[in-house]
Amino acid sequence: MKLQDTILALATPAGAGAIAVIRISGKDAIDITTPFFKSVSGKKLSEQKSHTIHLGHIIEAKKTLDEVLVSIFKGPNSYTGENVIEISCHGSPFIQQEILQLFLRNGCRMANAGEFTLRAFLNGKLDLSQAEAVADLIASDNEASHQIAMQQMRGGFSGEIKKLREELLNFASLIELELDFAEEDVEFANRTEFKALLDKIQLVLKRLIDSFAVGNVIKNGIPVAIVGEPNVGKSTLLNALLNEERAIVSDIAGTTRDTIEDEISIGGIGFRFIDTAGIRDTKDVVETIGIKKTFEKIEQSQVVVYLIDSLKLAQDKSEIKNIRVELEKIKNKFPQKPLVIIANKTDQIPDTLKQFIESEINDIPGHNDKTKALLLAAKTGLGVEELKTILLNFVNTGALRNNETIITNSRHYDSLLKALQEIDKVQEGVAHEISSDLLAIxxxxxxxxFGEITGEITTDDLLGNIFANFCIGK
Incomplete structure (x- = not known):
């Protein structure tokens, strides 16, 4: 695949704004722009140096379309590796369309989704994993996902893979050489060094594969289901976490009949909170559907927050038995899910009852490092910050803090798994001293x-699938 024509697109979001940027890329980008740009200095655009900015006007047949700034980036020292022009015009949708239509009539075509980044990949400016990180960077909506995308775009992940691939290629060439001298029974590839390399590759692959569990939730947000009986304060807690009136709050049990979702960032990590319908026996058809959805959301969540009504428990201490039953159902069905048991409305009960409730919820069976208990008052915000700390501690951010490579892309994850399977086969083959020709396979x-990840090995279909998910103009 080699793209030779000249493309253009709006690089800023559609709609009105202070300014808009129109990007043009291709070997003829500067020549196409020159006739329609009149610099205030009188200089000809095609004769100007790369990486310079020029003030002037876009003019068509003596009609001035707009006063603009034109930036020149000459290939190969540009984002795409081609000649690139960026026109900064006023953000009127009318002006944007006038300029776009002018260049579409004069040698340009509209870029496809991600085509600028595709050209950067094809021209060797980025490898494939770096190109994919561009889309992740644009989509990042919290500090952690931004940090991971930046690390990958700078080549941290691909650099690690390329180094392993290069070392493996060196040994592969020596083993292939042994096949040419099979009759002499010579060994060019030192088997001890080869075993050490295989151990090293296996260790790195396992670390990268394990990082996907963390990377995937950081990239997509960590879903947290807020569950409990009706009217325990689930919607109030959601509003307190979000610091806005997102969910309807009333004293009527069963007000929330469907799940309500919203997302916030805690310590740079995205958390997606899901306010669910109250769990209780009911004959209301709509509420029953909501309760069914609650259990579906618990299954989809990474963390479960279970709310208890302290007022109700203070009035009837035997209610703790029913709470234990419900919690045991959740723990038995989802034993690996972190669980936070919250006694809500504790601002409305005396300290002696607080001590009783705290003792009871801490004594609920199944307590471990994935089960935490907390006294809280969602209406006043008491304990909300402590809850955020507990949730953050459930996420393994050690790799993120240590700036280690974290995998977030399912395509990379799949290729790493397949590479590890092949390395395991090679290790087994070396241990059993099988012939070089079988090892080579x-x-x-x-x-x-390895090549699939960085793009040394690609197909047009694969590239089409990857870049189809990009935005236009990038």
Whole structure:
């Protein structure tokens, strides 16, 4: 695949704004722009140096369309590796369309989604994993996902993979050489060094594969289900966490009949809170559907927050038995899910009852490092910050703090798994001293899967699928 024509697109969001940026890329980008740009200095655009900005007007047949700034980036020292022009015009949708239509009539075509980044990849400015990180960077909506995307775009992940692939290629070439001298029974690839390399590759692959569990939730937000009986304060807690009136709050049990979701950032990590319908026996058809959805949301969540009504428990201490039953149902069905048990409305009960409730919820069976208990008052905000700290501690952010490579892309994860399977086969083959020709087959496959990640090995279909998810103009 080699793209030779000149493309353009609006690089800023559609709609009115202070300014808009129109990007043009291709070997003829500067020549196409020159006739329609009149610099205030009188200089000809095509004769100007790369990485310079020029004030002037876009003019068509003596009609001035707008006063603009034109930036020049000459290939190969540009984002795409081609000649690139960026026109900063006023943000009127009418002006934007006038300029776009002018260049569409004069040698340009509209860029496809992600085509500027595709050209950057095809021209060797980015490898494939770096190109994919561009889309992740644009989509990042919290500090953690931004940090991961930046690290990948700078080549941290691809650099690690390229180094392993290069070392494996060196040994592969030596093993292939042994095949040419099979009759002499010589060994060019030192098997001890080869075993050490395989151990190293296996260790790195397992670390990267394990990081996907953290990376995936950081990238997509960590879903937290807020559950409990009706009227315990689930919607009030959601509003307190979000610091806005997102959910309807009333004293009528069963007010929330469907799930309500919203997202906030805690310590740079995105958390998606899901306010669910209250769990109780009911004959209301709509509420029953809501309760069914509650259990579906618990299954989809990474963390469960279970609310208890302290006022109700203070009035009837035997209610703790029913709470234990409900919590045991959740723990038995979802034993691996972190659980936060919250006694809400504790600002409305005396301290002696607080001590009783705290003792009871801390004594609920199944307590471990994934189960925490907390006294809270959602209406006043008491304990909300402590809850945020507990939730953040459930996320393994050690790799993020240490700036380690974290995998967030499912395509990379799949290729890493396949590469590890092939490395395991090679290790087994070396241990059983199988012939070099059989070893070479599995080594080639491992190298192939490494190449899939960085783009040394690609197909037009694969590139089409990846870049179709980009925005226009990037």
């Amino acid at each position: 599995d080594i080639r496959q491992a190298i192939y899967h």
